[in-house]
Amino acid sequence: MQLSEFLKKNQITHEKFAELIGVSRTLVTQLVNKRTNTSPQVVRRIEIVTGGEVLFSDLFVDIDSKRIKKKVHEEELLPYRG
Numbered sequence: 001m002q003l004s005e006f007l008k009k010n011q012i013t014h015e016k017f018a019e020l021i022g023v024s025r026t027l028v029t030q031l032v033n034k035r036t037n038t039s040p041q042v043v044r045r046i047e048i049v050t051g052g053e054v055l056f057s058d059l060f061v062d063i064d065s066k067r068i069k070k071k072v073h074e075e076e077l078l079p080y081r082g
Helices: 003-009 014-021 025-032 040-049 065-074
Strands: none
Touching: 003 025, 014 025, 014 040
């Protein structure tokens, strides 16, 4: 699920979500609008806070997700689903 869909479905503001994952509101807005990538640590927090509804691949649609998933797995931040 896209982050924007999750926030709308759960009526969560960018500001509130930013507080929940420990980042700035600006970063949340950039992620929603697909204007930036973020660290694996922030991606993991997003997965946790959304109960797995928003996944790594939902946030990084323009990147070779298989390569990135493997890298993240090697860092032991996310389970490899490759």
